[in-house]
Amino acid sequence: MGRRFTEIDEEFICENCGNKVEALGYTCRDHCNNCLCSKHVDINPGDREEICHGILEPIRVEPDSKKGYVIIYRCKKCGAIRKNKAANDDNMDLIIELTTRQ
Numbered sequence: 001m002g003r004r005f006t007e008i009d010e011e012f013i014c015e016n017c018g019n020k021v022e023a024l025g026y027t028c029r030d031h032c033n034n035c036l037c038s039k040h041v042d043i044n045p046g047d048r049e050e051i052c053h054g055i056l057e058p059i060r061v062e063p064d065s066k067k068g069y070v071i072i073y074r075c076k077k078c079g080a081i082r083k084n085k086a087a088n089d090d091n092m093d094l095i096i097e098l099t100t101r102q
């Protein structure tokens with residue numbers, strides 16, 4: 001079975017920094033625009049079927065010619081690695097800092 005995508009774009013309170021994160025309005029919001037952390041809740045995008053629920057911490061950012069910046073995460077609870085496209089309103093200072101990490 002191929003990857004499924006369930007579109008969920010809703011506001012939430014970041015469990016890492018407490019920031020109120022607004023819905024994007026143009027695509028799905030899945031991480032905090034302040035600290036860039038996410039929550040390990042999906043197996044496939046938007047399905048909310050992952051049982052881990054750990055904090056996905058950004059460990060680096062890679063530039064992508066088609067997607068802009070791609071944030072690479074590691075789950076603090078289970079160690080899983082995930083990737084997601086950065087949003088237009090993300091903390092650009094932190095994105096630049098994370099591009100220097102290997």
